[in-house]
Amino acid sequence: MFIRSFSLIAACLLFCTGCPSGPGSQGVGTTNPEVAQSVHDQVTDFVNVAEKSPRSAKGNLDLMLESLEGASDRGEGFAKVRDEALKLQSMYQEKADKDALKSQMKSLQAAADALTQASE
Numbered sequence: 001m002f003i004r005s006f007s008l009i010a011a012c013l014l015f016c017t018g019c020p021s022g023p024g025s026q027g028v029g030t031t032n033p034e035v036a037q038s039v040h041d042q043v044t045d046f047v048n049v050a051e052k053s054p055r056s057a058k059g060n061l062d063l064m065l066e067s068l069e070g071a072s073d074r075g076e077g078f079a080k081v082r083d084e085a086l087k088l089q090s091m092y093q094e095k096a097d098k099d100a101l102k103s104q105m106k107s108l109q110a111a112a113d114a115l116t117q118a119s120e
Contacts, residue, residue: 036115043112047105058092077115084108
């Protein structure tokens with residue numbers, strides 16, 4: 001009975017607190033250049049997909065913004081990328097014309113490019 005109760009308590013504690021995580025699982029130990037490269041890759045992939053399939057772009061942008069929001073506290077360059085993505089999101093919501101959207105995507109890509117150049 002004691003072993004069963006102890007096992008149940010141990011299992012509950014493990015379930016409630018989770019397993020110990022490695023150093024990189026919560027952003028600890030991840031350097032700004034690594035995050036900058038990841039953000040750059042996300043933006044580049046988004047822009048490439050958006051050019052090929054504009055209808056899926058808004059949904060993909062919403063997903064990308066979630067990760068950009070998390071990275072934005074790493075510095076001004078990261079916040080600039082997030083802000084450019086937010087501008088693009090509002091343009092999609094306002095149903096901006098194709099040329100305006102393309103122009104904003106170029107601004108977003110330029111901000112992401114500057115982010116990786118600054119971290120080199």
